[in-house]
Amino acid sequence: DVKVTQSSRYLVKRTGEKVFLECVQDMDHENMFWYRQDPGLGLRLIYFSYDVKMKEKGDIPEGYSVSREKKERFSLILESASTNQTSMYLCASSLRQYQETQYFGPGTRLLVL
């Protein structure tokens, strides 16, 4: 079974703080993704990575950055958190092609005050 884990299920941060969300997958998947999910807007892709140290912008990269230093780990960074970044953040991975079946982590619900 593919396992994708995320560092926190719930997180509360203050405006202006730097926030790190960590994601780890244990199945040697090439591709990893970060989404945010908001009511009425669905899943929106923030960034994805198809290889170590490689990253590509998704649909809504503004205010976010990512890091993939190791194949199994993909980090999402909010450089200066804002209230409009309050959301559910979901990490996913896929085996070879980024169009293949994605396996999701449990999500991190982030509240920025």
Add this chain to the structure above:
Amino acid sequence: GQNIDQPTEMTATEGAIVQINCTYQTSGFNGLFWYQQHAGEAPTFLSYNVLDGLEEKGRFSSFLSRSKGYSYLLLKELQMKDSASYLCAVNSGNTPLVFGKGTRLSVIA
């Protein structure tokens, strides 16, 4: 552009059959996924269609018509635990999956 449409909400009765539709307009097409997502949880993979026709998997079936840009997910013998959101996602070629906004299904007694 990429566009995927699904109904926002549906309600159905326990034991009944429900059909959740998905229409898509994408720059390319290499297959369509259905995911299930219970409230507060991660999406989980249900099915993948790349050829026209019906794929059956237990109580769930998924249909694809590429010429019409249309798919549906059919859930039979509905159970309360089927209350969830159902996400349609398209593999449009050389980009990551494009997700619809999801259909929230409520199963009532």
